[in-house]
Amino acid sequence: MKLINFRFETDADGIALATWDMPERSMNVITPEVMAELKAIIDKVASDEAIKGCVITSGKDQFSGGADLTMLQGLGMEYAKLVKTKGEEAAMSYFFEESRKLSLLFRALETCGKPFAAAVNGVCLGGAFELVLACHHRVISDDAKTRVGLPEVKVGLFPGAGGTQRVARLMQTGDALQMLFKGEQIKPLPARSMGLVHQVVAKDAIVETAKAWIKAGGSAIAPWDDKGFKLPSNKVHSAVGMQIWPPANAIYRRETQGNYPAAQAILSAVYEGLQVPMDLGLRIESRYFAKILRSTEAAMMIRTLFMSMQDLNKGARRPKAEPATAIKTVGVVGAGFMGAGVAYVTANAGMNVILVDRDQEAADKGKAYSHKLMSDQIMKGRAKTADREALLERITATADYSALSACDLIIEAVFEDPKVKDEVIRKIESHIKPGTIFASNTSTLPITGLAKSSKAADRFIGIHFFSPVEKMMLVEIIMGKKTGDAALAMAIDYVRAIKKTPIVVNDARGFFANRCVLGYIAEGYEMLLEGVPPAMIEAAGKQAGMPVGPLSLNDEIALDLGLKIMKATEVQLGPKSIDQRQKALLIEMVEKLGRIGRKAKKGFYDYPEGAPKRLWPDLVKLQPTHLKPEQVDMQTLKNRLLAIQALEAARTVEEGVVTDPREADVGSILGFGFAPYTGGTLSYIEGMGHARFVEMCTRLAKAYGARFKPNKHLIEMAKSGGSYYAKQKKAA
Ligand code: NAD
Numbered sequence: 001m002k003l004i005n006f007r008f009e010t011d012a013d014g015i016a017l018a019t020w021d022m023p024e025r026s027m028n029v030i031t032p033e034v035m036a037e038l039k040a041i042i043d044k045v046a047s048d049e050a051i052k053g054c055v056i057t058s059g060k061d062q063f064s065g066g067a068d069l070t071m072l073q074g075l076g077m078e079y080a081k082l083v084k085t086k087g088e089e090a091a092m093s094y095f096f097e098e099s100r101k102l103s104l105l106f107r108a109l110e111t112c113g114k115p116f117a118a119a120v121n122g123v124c125l126g127g128a129f130e131l132v133l134a135c136h137h138r139v140i141s142d143d144a145k146t147r148v149g150l151p152e153v154k155v156g157l158f159p160g161a162g163g164t165q166r167v168a169r170l171m172q173t174g175d176a177l178q179m180l181f182k183g184e185q186i187k188p189l190p191a192r193s194m195g196l197v198h199q200v201v202a203k204d205a206i207v208e209t210a211k212a213w214i215k216a217g218g219s220a221i222a223p224w225d226d227k228g229f230k231l232p233s234n235k236v237h238s239a240v241g242m243q244i245w246p247p248a249n250a251i252y253r254r255e256t257q258g259n260y261p262a263a264q265a266i267l268s269a270v271y272e273g274l275q276v277p278m279d280l281g282l283r284i285e286s287r288y289f290a291k292i293l294r295s296t297e298a299a300m301m302i303r304t305l306f307m308s309m310q311d312l313n314k315g316a317r318r319p320k321a322e323p324a325t326a327i328k329t330v331g332v333v334g335a336g337f338m339g340a341g342v343a344y345v346t347a348n349a350g351m352n353v354i355l356v357d358r359d360q361e362a363a364d365k366g367k368a369y370s371h372k373l374m375s376d377q378i379m380k381g382r383a384k385t386a387d388r389e390a391l392l393e394r395i396t397a398t399a400d401y402s403a404l405s406a407c408d409l410i411i412e413a414v415f416e417d418p419k420v421k422d423e424v425i426r427k428i429e430s431h432i433k434p435g436t437i438f439a440s441n442t443s444t445l446p447i448t449g450l451a452k453s454s455k456a457a458d459r460f461i462g463i464h465f466f467s468p469v470e471k472m473m474l475v476e477i478i479m480g481k482k483t484g485d486a487a488l489a490m491a492i493d494y495v496r497a498i499k500k501t502p503i504v505v506n507d508a509r510g511f512f513a514n515r516c517v518l519g520y521i522a523e524g525y526e527m528l529l530e531g532v533p534p535a536m537i538e539a540a541g542k543q544a545g546m547p548v549g550p551l552s553l554n555d556e557i558a559l560d561l562g563l564k565i566m567k568a569t570e571v572q573l574g575p576k577s578i579d580q581r582q583k584a585l586l587i588e589m590v591e592k593l594g595r596i597g598r599k600a601k602k603g604f605y606d607y608p609e610g611a612p613k614r615l616w617p618d619l620v621k622l623q624p625t626h627l628k629p630e631q632v633d634m635q636t637l638k639n640r641l642l643a644i645q646a647l648e649a650a651r652t653v654e655e656g657v658v659t660d661p662r663e664a665d666v667g668s669i670l671g672f673g674f675a676p677y678t679g680g681t682l683s684y685i686e687g688m689g690h691a692r693f694v695e696m697c698t699r700l701a702k703a704y705g706a707r708f709k710p711n712k713h714l715i716e717m718a719k720s721g722g723s724y725y726a727k728q729k730k731a732a
Contacts, residue, residue, distance in 0.1 A: 001044055005034050007059065008041060014052040015211045016045055021059025028064035030127045031071060035105055038131075042105075046112040053115035053214035056135060057207050058122070062145075066126025067102065069155070069302055072293060075099060079294065092290070099293055100286035102127060102161040106134035107282055115220040117210035121203050124148045125185065130161040133170075137218050138196070139210045140188050141203040148191050151183035156301030156677065158262045160289030164269040165281040169224045170195045173233040173244050173270065180266045181255065195232075224278045236275050245271065257543045259677045265292050296687045300679025303725075304669065308662035309501060315492050317504045317660065322489035327351055327497060331407035333428060334414035335366025335397065338441055341469025342411055344370040347394040349498045354404055355397045363397035370395060373470060401431045409494055411463055413441040421445065425453040437490045439463035443514060444565065447480035447507045458484035461491050464511060466671060474670035476511050477504045501670055503663035505652075509569075512652055512664065513671035516681060517553070519644040519707075520672070521562065524550025525582045526704070527640075531625035532632050534604070534615050540637035545675025550641065551615070555603035559589050560596040588622060636700075642684060643697055643708065645674060649681035653724065654713035661724035682724045690718040 001008065005028075007019040018041050020028050028034075045054045058064060075098055082091035109116055109131075117137040122145055124132060129148050132138055140146055150159040150167070158164065159180065168176040171194055179186075179194070188200040201209045223229055234240040248267065256263045265288040273281030292298055328351060332343045335357040343355045343366060357363040374388035396403060404410065410432060414424050421440065429438070438460050440450050451460040462478025475495045479488065488504065495502035505512045520541075527537045528551075538549030546553075554562060563586040570578050589595045589603070595616070597603035605613040620626065649668060652658040658667075665680025678684035685693045694710045701708035716722070 001040050003037050003040070005031075006037050006041060008044070010051055011211070013211070013215055014050055015214050016041075016051050016054040017207065017211075018054055018056045019059045020056065020064065026060070027062055028058055028060060028128070030064070030067040030102065030131075035102060039105055039108070042109050042112050045114050045116070051114065053117065053218065053220070055117050055119050055207055055210040055214065056131070057119040057210070060122070062122030063120045063124035063132075064128035065123060066128045066152075067161075069306055072099075072157075073299075073302065076294060076299065095294070096286065096290045099160065099290045100283075102130075103282050103286055103289075106131055106162050107279070110134045110136070110222050111225065113220055115214050115218040117213050117218065119206035119210040120146065120148070120197075121206055122146055123185070125151055126159070127161050130159055130163045130166075133166040133196070134162055134222075136220060136222060137198055137210065137213045139199045139201060139206050139213070140191065140197045141206050142188050142200050143203045146188050147185035148188075148196060149183065149185040150180060151185065153181060153183040153260070153262050153266065154301075155306045156260070156262050156295065156298035157292060158266045158269070158289065160285060160293070162282055162285070164266055164285050165273045165278060166224075167196070168270045168274055169229075169231065169278075171232055173231075173241075173274070174248065177248055177267065177270060180270070181252070181263055222278075231274060236271060257545065259297075259543075259545045259675065261295050261297055262292050265289070297677045297679075300683040300687050301677065304662070304665040304679040304683055305676065308666050311662060312501050312503065312666055313496065315496055315502075316662070317488075317502070318492045319485040319489050322485050325408070325490045325493045327408045327490065327494055329354065329407045330494070331356065331404040331410040331428070331432070332366075333357075333401075333404070333410065333412045333424060334441075335363045336413065336415075338465060338467060338469060339411075339413035340366040340369035341467070342413060342441065342465060343367065343395055344373055344391075345469055345498045345500075347391050351394070351497065352406075353395045354407060355395055356401060356404065357397075357399060360397070360399045363399055367392070367395050367397040401427055404428060404431045405433055407432060407436055409437045409439065409490055411439045411441055416442060416444060418445060418449070421450055422453040425450065429455055435459070437461065437487045439487075439491060441465055444510070444568070446509070447478045447483070451480045451482060457482035459487050461487040462507070462511070463491055463494070466513070472670070473500050474513065474667055475500045475502050476513060476667070476671070477502050478511055479504060479506050481507065501666060503658075503667040504660075505663070505667075506657050506659070508652070508655065508657045512649075512658055512667055515652065515657075516645045516648040516668060516674070517672040518565075519648045520546070520641060521550050521554050521557075522579070522582060523641055523644045524554065525579075525585055527637065528619070528623055529581055529585065531623050531627040532637065533627070533629055534619050536629060536632055536634065536637065538615070540634055541641055543634065544638040544641050545677055546641065547673035551604035552613075555597040555605050558597040558599055559586055559603055562586060563590050585622065639696060640700060640704065640708075642675060642678070643693070643700060646681045646684045646693070647697060647708065647710065647714075650685065650714045651711050653682070654711050664724075685714070686723060686725070690714065690722070694718040 005022045010016045022028050045051050079091050079095045082094055116135040118132040118135040119139050120132060121141040121143055129150055150163045152158050191197045192200050199209055252263060252267050269285045269288045272284045330346045330351050331354045332339050333356045335355050343353045347353050355363055355366050374383055374391055377383035410428055412424055414420055438454055440462055447462040451457040454460045460480055461483045464476040464478060466472035466474055477491045492502050524537055538551055541549035566578050566583055595602045601607040604616060606616050607613045649664045658664045661682045664682045668674035668681040669676050674681055678687055694715055697708045697710045
């Protein structure tokens with residue numbers, strides 16, 4: 001047996017140990033070669049009489065992250081080729097057989113007649129955990145980093161190598177569906193109580209414990225292959241079963257709005273699979289898997305949420321020639337809402353923070369926020385008191401600017417006022433050492449303009465956080481006209497150090513994310529003014545896949561801020577730059593009625609104490625006209641709400657604000673929750689095809705206004721059949 005990716009040895013007791021340890025890879029992944037070797041191992045164990053059973057473990061710190069997604073993508077390409085050469089049926093038949101190879105391999109392991117036990121340490125996810133689930137006995141380590149789970153649904157797929165069938169036979173159906181829908185990484189003890197694994201032991205003892213189970217006569221028959229097997233939630237068509245499925249369907253619809261075919265496939269595969277024996281159940285699962293694998297949603301989600309996200313997190317946009325930076329101390333100036341959050345995430349990543357505000361009291365207040373966040377973590381059992389003390393130790397709160405001399409990077413988060421910023425930048429620069437990189441967290445002021453207050457515009461950059469800082473995973477890095485590579489390199493290194501995802505954009509009003517999301521909010525105003533019932537506007541937003549409706553988002557951000565931005569835009573760019581009817585609506589809400597949003601407990605919604613928020617009943621009185629629900633087409637509302645954002649993203653590409661499509665896609669999902677099933681703003685366009693998108697926008701422009709007019713670059717691409725990702729493909 002020639003093995004490259006595994007080591008295989010048999011001990012004196014006749015128990016084999018297959019150690020998965022791929023050369024030149026930091027992490028094991030399932031590839032065609034791994035599958036071939038695993039098959040050889042199964043055959044060997046099954047046929048060699050001297051071998052009693054086999055333990056599978058990993059030779060690395062982690063078990064494995066699962067299947068190589070590029071392998072699955074390759075399958076899709078092969079399918080597309082075959083459709084052209086041999087027709088749809090032959091292509092589909094090839095695709096089905098290929099896409100279920102892993103499932104058949106794991107089933108072969110499960111039914112080979114010899115007991116297999118898994119000994120797992122570290123991360124074990126996706127296809128790798130499906131391998132483990134196929135083993136007759138599962139031992140995992142109690143190490144703090146050990147996690148098991150089936151996260152496929154997060155990239156638009158679902159566990160297609162037996163995961164849906166085995167999980168649903170191991171635990172109550174409701175729990176199984178939840179686990180498969182959420183795709184969470186599960187810690188060792190919860191994994192054991194859920195019935196996913198049998199034993200949790202010390203890291204050093206996993207292999208011996210797994211071997212001991214085989215030695216003690218562990219059975220080579222999976223519970224579901226035993227004649228007496230009963231489903232944990234009884235039969236699907238039983239009184240108990242019928243208590244599960246109607247609510248399960250309702251929860252699925254509520255959570256996905258029917259936008260995620262993979263989630264629906266999970267529901268169907270479990271529902272149908274539990275009514276038949278295991279082999280047939282696996283075949284049903286495979287059918288759904290092949291269908292989902294070919295879906296646009298899976299293709300787009302894999303590209304954005306797996307490939308692109310990984311690239312950006314690894315620093316794809318970092319200038320290669322710049323030497324690695326060592327950021328030890330970061331100065332955060334302005335300890336308000338944002339500064340306090342920035343101080344926390346920075347100290348949490350192990351860096352020292354000098355937190356400066358106008359007086360000691362304000363600086364201390366900013367530091368107290370870290371105390372609060374860490375105390376919340378302690379309450380939830382996620383941190384220890386000592387962790388909080390160590391983190392607070394790293395933050396120096398002061399009103400003394402001279403303390404900033406120790407910093408490698410400055411992030412200013414003072415009031416959004418050009419005069420205040422100008423003064424603060426000059427003052428800071430009189431205290432910092434030469435070479436320090438200076439970043440502003442401004443959300444609206446051009447970086448190129450702010451850089452004029454600096455002595456070194458090449459070291460001046462924007463690092464734009466989203467609120468709440470500790471929760472939002474995106475950071476926009478903004479390049480001023482003169483910003484140099486050293487500043488960009490340090491900004492990216494910093495964002496990576498705090499474990500957030502950086503996107504790099506060029507300086508322009510609203511940068512990228514805010515600019516796109518403003519269109520979403522404004523479309524909500526437009527619909528109100530057209531007389532669309534408010535509840536339908538909100539429902540359309542959610543059904544389109546946005547986390548909240550446009551009116552709700554408005555309340556969260558605060559209407560007074562929206563009005564302020566609108567007025568500032570009008571002052572700078574003239575009365576035609578904004579919509580006067582929208583402004584009048586906001587003036588009514590903010591200045592006349594004081595309904596500024598959630599922070600005042602009244603906005604487009606009411607926020608009654610101890611009860612869920614509800615749309616403000618009198619909002620309809622502010623609408624100049626009213627449409628009856630039957631006069632409104634929901635699909636058009638949904639199209640408008642997504643298209644307006646996607647169009648803005650397309651414009652940022654044409655204007656050179658965004659230069660890499662991965663950043664627009666990842667940025668739109670992480671920054672403002674743009675319908676994740678689409679793969680992001682640009683992938684939404686590509687998923688439906690440029691020509692169709694242009695045609696739809698042209699129709700919308702005729703009916704609703706010039707804001708829907710497709711831009712030139714988009715029209716050109718629709719004609720030429722181009723792609724935003726063409727450059728990326730070439731580079732690869
Ligand atoms: P904030 O009013 O909560 O905090 C500003 C802080 O700056 C206050 O603590 C104030 O005392 C301090 N400050 C003012 N002048 C100072 C000076 N001369 N020296 C030292 N400290 C001074 O404001 P915020 O919401 O935290 O916003 C700060 C910056 O972050 C702004 O540029 C804003 O545009 C940007 N931003 C805000 C958000 C958001 O959601 N609030 C999101 C992204 C970016």
